[in-house]
Amino acid sequence: MRASSSAASNGHPGCAADACAAGPNAALVLCGGLAAAGCIGCPTPLAPQLAGSIGAPHSGVLTNAVQLPVSGSGYARFRPRGRFYWGHPGLVQMIETVAASLAKQAPASPPLVVGDLSAREGGKIERHHSHRTGRDVDLLWFVTTPDGAPVRSPGFVHVGSDGLAPVPGTNEYVRLDVQREWSLFKALLLSDAGNVQWLFVSRDVEALIVDYAGSRGEDAELLWRAETTMLQPGDSSSHDDHVHLRIACSGEDAVHGCIGGGPRWEWLAPWPELGPLLPAWLEQVAHDDPFELAGLPLYSKAAAPDAAPDGRVPVHETRADNDRERRTHLDEGLLHGETSLAWGLDAAESVPPIGVVL
Numbered sequence: 001m002r003a004s005s006s007a008a009s010n011g012h013p014g015c016a017a018d019a020c021a022a023g024p025n026a027a028l029v030l031c032g033g034l035a036a037a038g039c040i041g042c043p044t045p046l047a048p049q050l051a052g053s054i055g056a057p058h059s060g061v062l063t064n065a066v067q068l069p070v071s072g073s074g075y076a077r078f079r080p081r082g083r084f085y086w087g088h089p090g091l092v093q094m095i096e097t098v099a100a101s102l103a104k105q106a107p108a109s110p111p112l113v114v115g116d117l118s119a120r121e122g123g124k125i126e127r128h129h130s131h132r133t134g135r136d137v138d139l140l141w142f143v144t145t146p147d148g149a150p151v152r153s154p155g156f157v158h159v160g161s162d163g164l165a166p167v168p169g170t171n172e173y174v175r176l177d178v179q180r181e182w183s184l185f186k187a188l189l190l191s192d193a194g195n196v197q198w199l200f201v202s203r204d205v206e207a208l209i210v211d212y213a214g215s216r217g218e219d220a221e222l223l224w225r226a227e228t229t230m231l232q233p234g235d236s237s238s239h240d241d242h243v244h245l246r247i248a249c250s251g252e253d254a255v256h257g258c259i260g261g262g263p264r265w266e267w268l269a270p271w272p273e274l275g276p277l278l279p280a281w282l283e284q285v286a287h288d289d290p291f292e293l294a295g296l297p298l299y300s301k302a303a304a305p306d307a308a309p310d311g312r313v314p315v316h317e318t319r320a321d322n323d324r325e326r327r328t329h330l331d332e333g334l335l336h337g338e339t340s341l342a343w344g345l346d347a348a349e350s351v352p353p354i355g356v357v358l
């Protein structure tokens with residue numbers, strides 16, 4: 001971890017009611033037991049596998065958060081003393097490395113101005129519906145004067161189809177710096193620190209950026225990814241005054257309870273495969289004292305003793321199919337995720353209790 005960042009404590013005041021029920025397979029197994037103990041969705045010592053970015057961007061919490069410093073190479077916070085500059089370590093690292101690389105390309109240019117991320121322990125924060133699990137950040141536009149001289153962003157200014165934005169309280173305009181904005185999007189899409197789930201922007205801004213990148217002869221695959229991830233959300237403002245970046249759950253994140261927020265783009269690494277769940281473990285979940293489940297092995301690559309020659313275990317297929325179906329529906333949520341939430345709750349309720357399924 002970088003010296004400039006600090007890890008959050010493990011308090012969880014904003015515990016999401018659906019985070020546990022909508023977690024990955026293994027979480028479901030444990031949650032079945034934990035339900036009996038009256039604890040659902042909370043990352044507690046009884047559910048040690050729930051950690052990091054837990055739940056969906058519009059309904060979740062955050063542990064092990066990292067704080068974005070007030071400023072760094074190529075970036076500065078919009079609210080230097082803001083409380084909502086905590087995020088998933090990958091997101092914070094992405095902001096820092098991408099900003100530093102842009103600064104290297106144009107050392108004299110104004111910094112990337114960074115809006116809110118999340119609260120230290122996630123949960124709902126003012127001004128935002130999502131931003132609850134450390135995977136979202138608002139990035140203000142790079143702008144120039146109307147003549148093209150780079151200037152620091154004056155704040156959240158609304159860019160029109162001509163690329164111009166009035167500066168509130170003045171008679172002046174700034175112009176979207178399409179060149180630097182595309183450099184930013186390109187660097188984010190190519191970043192090793194995390195995977196872009198969405199770049200929420202208005203249709204006008206998307207058109208300006210796509211036109212610019214296309215005219216530059218950028219790689220077709222990269223352009224396609226950019227066009228795929230840029231979206232004007234239908235359940236929020238048009239996002240003509242900033243880009244809202246959301247990163248996708250990594251496979252590791254998903255194992256620990258990260259869900260939803262958008263489709264699993266085909267260029268992202270596939271989800272980790274679950275090994276067979278041994279019937280003996282499931283019986284233990286159904287019958288044992290839930291307070292003793294912390295040591296239960298969740299994943300195994302070892303072959304199940306009752307597996308068919310091809311290694312498949314029918315009862316486990318049922319569980320996996322449930323999870324696949326549920327994830328597909330969860331992925332339909334966009335910025336605020338109302339659809340995602342509804343599907344998540346419905347699907348979670350449709351998963352029969354462990355004792356019945358197994």
Ligand SMILES: [Zn+2]
Binds near residue numbers: 128131136137138
């Ligand atoms: Zn936002």
